[in-house]
Amino acid sequence: MPEIEFTGTGAAAQVPVWGCRCTICLRAASIASYRRRPAGLAITGEQGVTLIDAGSHHLAERYSPEQLQRVVLTHFHMDHVQALFQLRWAGGRHKIPLFRPDDPVGCDDLYKHPGIFSLQKPFQPFQQVEWPGLRLTALPLQHSRVTLGYLLQTPGTVLAYLCDTAGLPRETERFLAESPIDYLVLDCSEPPTRRPPSNHNDLNRALAIVRRLRPEQTLLTHIGHHFDNWLLEHTRQLPADVSIARDGMRIPCP
């Protein structure tokens, strides 16, 4: 059965934040299962693995080049791309298709030296591709760079991955309103705040999206240590159908 795994659930600073001595960061530094690597997904099907983003450095140890069918980037911020700067130098003739949003700059010299990765034509808004066992639709998001979310459909499961984003563009929201969603995986970097961050969701904004899209279940991701600290005392305030993603968490996709 295909399954979707969180390769990471952290914001750019990760958890623990370097040098931070808050309760959350000290806990994550001593207990690996509380750690949050940069946010991303791995979708494992019969024919191999599709990575959504590649910001986590453990990917080199976790997967072989032959296991990776493709990498799909949401955007070119370093915390979503950085592992590729090591992976690209793999030897052999095997090439891994790299799908991406339409960002003319990319990340540092990745376009110039993609190495093992074969750059695919950029996705256009709402473009759909169909691979064996997986249909993917590119969904424009609202972020400081050209950023795409993805609607991921396996034969029995619909998952919307919306990270990184501050709210949602109207067209994306309209598109999603017409699709029943089993799992909404949503950017929620910060606890509820009066001044929500300009490039991400705080919990208020995330819950407003949940109320509008009405998915079966929501998993919040791209979590910063401030939000993790807030959750220590307020987890019960989350709606019953909203939970917090963890690194390594798996979603079965019948």
Place this chain on the structure above:
Amino acid sequence: MPEIEFTGTGAAAQVPVWGCRCTICLRAASIASYRRRPAGLAITGEQGVTLIDAGSHHLAERYSPEQLQRVVLTHFHMDHVQALFQLRWAGGRHKIPLFRPDDPVGCDDLYKHPGIFSLQKPFQPFQQVEWPGLRLTALPLQHSRVTLGYLLQTPGTVLAYLCDTAGLPRETERFLAESPIDYLVLDCSEPPTRRPPSNHNDLNRALAIVRRLRPEQTLLTHIGHHFDNWLLEHTRQLPADVSIARDGMRIPCP
């Protein structure tokens, strides 16, 4: 007593190279002490640590922000810079000075978002700075980007760190010829080859530099897996005063 430690001794691909099944890479994948992270040094004195380059991701676990006195970059290729993209988001008011060559571009958005790092005025060729217990001289190298080597002088030890480079510019060689060198730490990415690489030394070119500069001892670094494989059978062909650096190796600096 101050000491200098190799935080990494590998080429950009590191050892093991992702997915490679050569003898060297399989060994490094199973025995951590054979691993080669991206090349760099840590100079530990009474007042703290000076990093030369920050390409190795274990730096976040190895040092606290308070331990780091400064970071000195040789150049802005990703394998020498990449750990800064995590470290920069440390909290607190503590700032870490970041010294660098005169490269107008830098690496991705590091100049725009340096975070905890305070960008220092770029080094000019042969510029000298003196910190308590450590004098540093910037030495132009020959590489595909503006790149500096550094002559590092503690009260009792002179170490020249020349990585990444293909041969040496004449002025740098002239400067070094006038300085007795205890330790030459030199780029040697490849085994002896008829067509030496355009941006690095192969062993022939490295040994020619050793013969001209005549340091007390030489340690080769920035080592790729092809060179490591060659060494499996040819280590005895190295001159007695030339050896191969290893990650974690320490040089006492009286």
